[in-house]
Amino acid sequence: MAVAQELKRQLEVGGRYRVALTRAGDQFVPLRDRVQRAQAARAELFLSLHADSHPDPSVRGASVYTLSEDASDREAAALAQRENRADAQRAGLKLGDQPDQVARVLVAMSQRGTVNESRRFAETIVRTFSQQGVRLLPRTHRQAGFAVLTAPEIPAALVELGYLSNRQDEKLLSVRQHQIHLARALRASIEAHLPPLATRKA
Numbered sequence: 001m002a003v004a005q006e007l008k009r010q011l012e013v014g015g016r017y018r019v020a021l022t023r024a025g026d027q028f029v030p031l032r033d034r035v036q037r038a039q040a041a042r043a044e045l046f047l048s049l050h051a052d053s054h055p056d057p058s059v060r061g062a063s064v065y066t067l068s069e070d071a072s073d074r075e076a077a078a079l080a081q082r083e084n085r086a087d088a089q090r091a092g093l094k095l096g097d098q099p100d101q102v103a104r105v106l107v108a109m110s111q112r113g114t115v116n117e118s119r120r121f122a123e124t125i126v127r128t129f130s131q132q133g134v135r136l137l138p139r140t141h142r143q144a145g146f147a148v149l150t151a152p153e154i155p156a157a158l159v160e161l162g163y164l165s166n167r168q169d170e171k172l173l174s175v176r177q178h179q180i181h182l183a184r185a186l187r188a189s190i191e192a193h194l195p196p197l198a199t200r201k202a
Helices: 002-015 031-040 074-091 098-112 114-131 167-173 176-193
Strands: 046-052 062-067 136-144 156-163
Touching: 002 046, 002 176, 031 046, 046 176, 062 114, 098 114, 114 136, 114 156, 114 176, 156 167, 167 176
Parallel strands: 046 156, 062 136
Antiparallel strands: 062 156
16 A cells, blocks of 8 residues: 555656555455446556465565456465355355456457557566566566456556565565565656656647
8 A cells, every 4th residue: 555655656746647546545445346446437457456475475565456257376376265155144145256357357448459458567667676676576467357357448467576475575565665666666667658648748
């Protein structure tokens, strides 16, 4: 939340961007509501920020995910399943239609070119993070069926900022200077992918 708020502050300096957060504080918002809020705001990009845990406490570093019906690897599939299932349980939803829903969304996204733009956005984040010295996982850009990335018309990426199961990552994520550094790298990624309003053509 602190990184998201700092990113919003940095992006809005000088009126360069309009930023809408899906929540203002530490409260639960179902994944589908987050998607709907992004759609209601007519967002041009959707960024989901996370700090997850991993069964292996030695695993640390940032990673970026985009939507895919077929996961790029087992870890990506497991992470998407955990995220989707935790949300569904808390919101009292059933996940029976999840694979079909992702497949339908991917068709719509492909027709609009959103899939490719999401991938380009993810690659920009990976490149910018690397340039700015943010520690990254191997195979940094991964794909899986994340429910939070299913707005067909909005390019979207999910960024794992680090792992709370790793002592070094956990400590860093609570340090204000590191939060600012992560927000700065995310801002640079967004600026590289989506120029500020004032510099775009009509």
